[in-house]
């Protein structure tokens with residue numbers, strides 16, 4: 195990445211996976227901590243299509259991060275945000291907050307193919323550069339012991355769709371078609387392409 199990166203970027207994310215993935219690609223960055231907005235976490239708007247939801251949420255995060263940077267009086271830098279959403283047909287499976295959420299989500303995903311959408315946004319010089327990675331994931335049929343074992347591991351909490359492909363749930367995923375890093379939360383190919391696009395547009 196160093197061939198296109200001209201300055202450290204800000205990653206406006208609380209996700210440790212996103213930090214790890216950026217570091218893995220050698221993208222020099224600092225984490226920007228943006229206070230969460232009041233109210234429900236990442237609400238779905240009435241009638242909003244799942245594929246639009248993930249883009250809008252990533253864009254909202256970017257807009258809040260830009261405003262926060264300005265409020266802090268820090269000099270501008272490119273800011274990267276992302277949102278990962280698991281979709282089963284037209285149903286959005288949100289983040290799991292409790293062990294019961296994990297059990298419910300795994301029962302829903304068991305034996306089926308679903309999609310993981312990760313939208314990324316780079317805010318730079320009054321523009322938002324955007325992309326989305328879509329990956330199909332097939333999960334094997336899970337029995338109640340497997341669901342219980344996973345729920346009790348605690349790994350599904352805080353994750354879209356209530357599982358992390360990078361951990362114990364790798365034993366449940368029989369195949370993916372798309373981007374592994376996208377499922378984890380930050381599609382690396384698309385992120386590098388977005389940075390290159392933003393830098394070339396800004397000269």
Ligand SMILES: Cc1cn([C@H]2C[C@H](O)[C@@H](COP(=O)(O)OP(=O)(O)OP(=O)(O)O)O2)c(=O)[nH]c1=O
Nearest residue numbers: 207208209277278353354357358359377378379
């Ligand atoms: C499907 C899947 C999701 N996830 C995670 C990635 C994201 O962190 C999380 C989805 O929540 P997001 O709302 O995308 O991100 P976040 O709230 O964790 O972080 P922030 O908004 O501050 O950037 O689910 C995995 O780690 N592995 C997986 O296999």
